Amino acid sequence: MKTAALALASAMSLALAPVAEACSRATWLGDDGSVITGRSMDWPYDFNTHFYVIPRGFQNEGIKGGLTWASKYGTVVAAGSMTPGGPIDGAFDGVNEKGLGANLLYLAEADFGPAPGSAKPRISMGAWVQYVLSNYATVSEVVEALKSDPIYIVPSNFGPGGAGHPTVHLSISDATGDSAVIEYIKGKPVIHHNRAYQVMTNSPTFDRQLTLNDYWSRMDGSKVLPGSHQSEDRFVRASYYLKRLGTSETDTRKQVAGVFSVMRNVSVPWGAPDPDHPNIAPTYWRTVIDHTRGVYYFESALSPYVVALDLKSLDFSPRAGVRSVALEGKDSYSLVGLINKSLKPTAPIAYLAP
Structure with missing residues (x-):
C-alpha cells in the first residue's frame, strides 16, 4: 500500500513539475541592417496559441x-492558455509596428x-509583453522606463x-539591433542592456550565462560543443551557430531560414x-520576427507549414478592433504562408490573475 502511494505521489509530481517555460531566443544582425x-x-x-x-x-x-x-503602438502577440482548456490569458511573444x-x-x-x-500600478505577468510593446518603440525606451520600477x-x-x-524574464530587441534582458530578482528589475546580448535561454541568471558562454567561446565548437537540452548548453549552442551564420547574407529568405535553423538546433524533440x-x-x-521588414513568422512542431503575418499590411487604426487567428489545433495546421486574411474580430485577452 505504501509503495502504491509513493508511486501515485511520484506520478502526480511529474504531471505538475514540467509546467515551466524552457525556451531559447537568438537575434541575428546582418551587415545590410537586417535584424x-x-x-x-x-x-x-x-497553449491553444493565437x-x-x-x-x-x-x-x-x-x-x-x-x-x-x-496602446500607443499597434501590436501582434502570440497568446494562449496558461492552463489546458482554460481561456487565453497570457502573451508569450510579440512585435509592434515599430519593430520592437x-x-x-x-x-x-x-x-x-x-x-x-502602495497604490503602485499592477499588471499580470501575462500582460508584460503587451505592456512593453504597446508603450515603447525601442529597447532604449523600455530600459529607461523600466529601470525606475514603475509597475508591479x-x-x-x-x-x-x-x-x-510565475518565474519568467523578458528579452527585447528592436529594428536597430539593440537588445536587453530584464529580470526581476528579489523584487527589483535587473536590466542587462547591450547590442551584443543576442542570445537568452533560461536559468541561471543572465550574468552567469554570459560567464558560462565566455568559457565555451574559447573552445573549438566544431569539435567540442555541449549537446544537452539544459539551458546552459542551449545558450552555448545558439551563440555558436548564430556566429556560424555570419553577417553577410542579404537574401531575406536565407536570413530567415538561417535563424529558423538555429532555433531548430536548440529545440527539444518529441519524446x-x-x-x-x-x-x-x-x-x-517557434517564432521568428523580421524586425526590419515587419514580418512575424510562426512554426508549429505539429505542422509542416510556416505561417506569417505581414505587419505592414495590417490595419492598426483604432477602428480596426482586436483580431485573432488560431495557430494550434486541427484546422490551423492546414494554414500556410501569409495569413493576414484569416484574422477575425475577437474579444480582448483577459490576462492571468491570482
Whole structure:
C-alpha cells in the first residue's frame, strides 16, 4: 500500500513539475541592417496559441482592477492558455509596428517580490509583453522606463493544479539591433542592456550565462560543443551557430531560414517524459520576427507549414478592433504562408490573475 502511494505521489509530481517555460531566443544582425529574432517555446502541453492583433488606442487592462492604458503602438502577440482548456490569458511573444520585439522565457530565479502596500500600478505577468510593446518603440525606451520600477508585475500560479510558478524574464530587441534582458530578482528589475546580448535561454541568471558562454567561446565548437537540452548548453549552442551564420547574407529568405535553423538546433524533440529532468519539455512552436521588414513568422512542431503575418499590411487604426487567428489545433495546421486574411474580430485577452 505504501509503495502504491509513493508511486501515485511520484506520478502526480511529474504531471505538475514540467509546467515551466524552457525556451531559447537568438537575434541575428546582418551587415545590410537586417535584424531577425527567433525563439522556441518548450512546454508540456499546447497553449491553444493565437496571433492577436491589437490596434493603437486600444484600452488595455493589465489585470482585473489593475493598470489600464491606451496602446500607443499597434501590436501582434502570440497568446494562449496558461492552463489546458482554460481561456487565453497570457502573451508569450510579440512585435509592434515599430519593430520592437519581446520574448517571455522561463527563469527559475525570478522573484517579483511581495505585493506593494502602495497604490503602485499592477499588471499580470501575462500582460508584460503587451505592456512593453504597446508603450515603447525601442529597447532604449523600455530600459529607461523600466529601470525606475514603475509597475508591479503580479505573480500568479497556473497550469494543472496551479503547479506552474510565475518565474519568467523578458528579452527585447528592436529594428536597430539593440537588445536587453530584464529580470526581476528579489523584487527589483535587473536590466542587462547591450547590442551584443543576442542570445537568452533560461536559468541561471543572465550574468552567469554570459560567464558560462565566455568559457565555451574559447573552445573549438566544431569539435567540442555541449549537446544537452539544459539551458546552459542551449545558450552555448545558439551563440555558436548564430556566429556560424555570419553577417553577410542579404537574401531575406536565407536570413530567415538561417535563424529558423538555429532555433531548430536548440529545440527539444518529441519524446517520453524524463523523470530525472521533469522541467524539460518538447518544443511546441517557434517564432521568428523580421524586425526590419515587419514580418512575424510562426512554426508549429505539429505542422509542416510556416505561417506569417505581414505587419505592414495590417490595419492598426483604432477602428480596426482586436483580431485573432488560431495557430494550434486541427484546422490551423492546414494554414500556410501569409495569413493576414484569416484574422477575425475577437474579444480582448483577459490576462492571468491570482
